[in-house]
Amino acid sequence: MDLLKTFCTAAEAAGAVLVECKSPAQAAARIAELADGAVLLPVSASCERAQLAEQLQTAGVRLLAVDRTQAADAAAGVTSAGFAIADTGTLVLESTAEDVRLASTLPPRHFVLLDRSKIVADGLAAVTPLRQLHQQQPRNYVAYITGPSRTADIERVLTIGVHGPKQLYILLLDNWSSDLLEM
Amino acid sequence: MNKRRQREYKGRIDQVLATPKLQDALHKFGDAYLVSRDKAFTGLDFEALRSEIATMKDGVRENRAELLQQFIQNAEAAGAIVCLAKTAEDANAYIAELAQRKGAKLAVKSKSMASEETHLNVALEKAGTQALETDLGEWIIQLAGQRPSHMVMPAIHMFKEDVAELFSKQTGRQEAAEIPHLVQVAREQLRQGYMDAEIGITGANIAVAETGGLVLVTNEGNARLASTLPKVHVALVGIEKLVPTLEDAARIIQVLPKNATGQALTSYVTWIRGAVPCADEEKELHIVLLDNGRSTLAESPQCRDALRCIRCGACANVCPVYQTVGGHVFGHIYIGAIGIILTAFFHGLDNAAELVRACIGCRSCVSICPSKIDLEEIILSLRETIGEEEGIGAGKNLVFRKVMRNRKLFHSLLRAASVLQKPVTKGERTIRHLPLFFSSLTEWRTLPAVADKPLRDLILQQPQRVEKPRYRVAFYGGCANDFLYPELGLDLVTVMNALDVEVYYPQKQNCCGVPALYSGDKETAVELAKQNIDAMLEGKPDFVLTTCPTCTMALQRDFVAHLKDNPAWAAKAEQLAEITVDAAGFIVNQLGAADAFSQLATSEKVTYHDSCHLKRGAGVWKEPRELIETSGHELVEMAHADRCCGFGGSYSLTSHPDIAKMILKDKLIDIAASGATCVAMDCPGCMMQIRGGLEKQGSEVRAQHTIELLAEAIKSSK
């Protein structure tokens, strides 16, 4: 199986929802449909390049400034993944900038844009870019995200959305970003 | 021995056995866990993965000083403030002082076993800081005023109705006992806490020396919130969490969630290095590295492998004792097999003593452990330490030291017992009822009577016609085979002769010493090892055969371990270990005679019970199945075939009959459900337990040793 297929299967098994997109504009339109409220969009190189903020606004999405008070009221956060890990269906987000953490922890929905080509095979293969992230900056907060927030603490029944996002949407794109270290 | 403590513990066992709901939940969890774990490891080589982790972790232990230095240097370079806490008190004092300094009213916590270990919440309350647990399970038990009963699922002992009641008190509303609703209540109730708290406290699953960073492996997302929103982040981390590189961390992450809950990966794996941005400032990150007995553990040659532990909790998931009594009884702060060991080093031997005795020694934990820790062996060595410190009790002392070490006396007492028991056996081979205060022994299973004549006498009278023997083997009978089931030994002779193997019975052999060892009397075990080595090697046999896997383990493993530092004995012990083999394994592997009995038997529906020490000790489980099938029986697998039957020698007879009884009950249910008319096994101990239980139930199913089935097949074909 190719990496993309493996990734998609594993991500869905972990409870993520895959959204196939042909263009950033289509991604923005899908976010507009699904967000169900105001959105946080932390700064990221790939989103800027694609002018995602404008696209979202065109699609009718209300953007909030990413700060703590607003973040708590947002319906969704939109971030871009550095890369993904196929075998577990995991997204890797360089989250040292606090905005990324707020957007990916507080709102009930989390949208992650991912270039279909940026997928490594497994956790061990992920170490190379992970180490590069550590070399690039002196301090880091790197998040591996696999599916929505979950718990099985009451009678071992799997329940979604206890603290973090209740829904995780992965928007798959081509020509979005080719650098594994770029968000 | 501490009688009062023992009585108290017994009381706790009784209490928990009265709540079958808990056992039911833990059994169901154990089953579901194994299914999802299998799935999660599909395509991966668990043995290879765990060997890698074990080797890596041993390296960490050996180089711990340098790695710790490297970690601290890198963490500090990234702006973290590192505190090395020698004791739990030191760690608590540091964090409480910090909280005071910050004027913190509230600290939000994500799950941290280390903070349970140090009782951090109590220390914080005293300093005027409220500690709010945000992990759902931890919050539930915090509201209930309890402690975790499982390392990964702290509230596994509670039910949704209990949770609804606790939450209703908290919210002042009537909360419905529906899980999604309760989870939503927790989300709403805890959310504000992250915003208000001055401090976020987390643990860490891994500390990476290469980067000075921490790794948090979580599902709920509360650790991400607790490490992001408050201005101060305190991570309390046991020093055994160190690994050298990011690759090493990746290997642990690959295995940990799979082995913990059968999840491919947790929802979140968070890599934090240093003081990251926090609300236009810089986070204040304190890393408290906790020793609290870990260095002492590293210095203990018998126990130090426990430092490899990655806290997956699996050793509890599969433990029959844990499944029967739960983590509050089979644990202190840490629970299950690893909990016993950590308790001894972190919370003192006194807190571990009863737990050590409550382990039945089935080795289920050993085979599931992703760090390849021989937990059972370590628990056994703790038993010895406790035996030395506290004594093993006057009665046992007398039996082991004065009687068992003196073979002639021991055996003449057993012979006398066969006569003395006459009034209760009523001429039968099993004892169904015992009078007076012994009566509890036969309430739930019959017991075998001591045979009129032991195997050691009978075997001399059995003619052996082997023209040109392929091998001459010495038979190590063991006490049960010798004095309770001599017919099994005679059957072995029949089977071996049919395979052109001559058998002799060294008359000076004595008890294998396991009962003494399991009671903490190593001295007697060593003395018996020497007696047996001499007795068994004397006639220069080609092999030494056993029908009891506990004896096999003693001859193959324990004797060598006891005597490895004794130059006069080490080589002889090795020699005996090398030629010792269990009967079924011998037929299949050494003789290559798996199909020698082809279709001799009158076909019967047979299910197989794996004896703990045969499967997980000697590694034999395919062989007897093969023999049963080729000899013409229909083999049907029962559920949990390799789960302990609850015998455990003195465990079921004297120390923990109440737990043993429950474990047997599970086994009998599985046997009945298999639809077999015969349950085969390769251990006289299991026979005693299972046969006794079946008889007491009035079941039609018979319990036979594989060797008995083979002898039966030979005889029926003649």
Ligand code: SF4
């Ligand atoms: S040996 Fe068996 S009883 Fe003892 S801790 Fe391990 S699993 Fe539990």
Ligand code: SF4
């Ligand atoms: S001892 Fe092994 S099985 Fe038990 S928690 Fe530790 S790593 Fe897991």
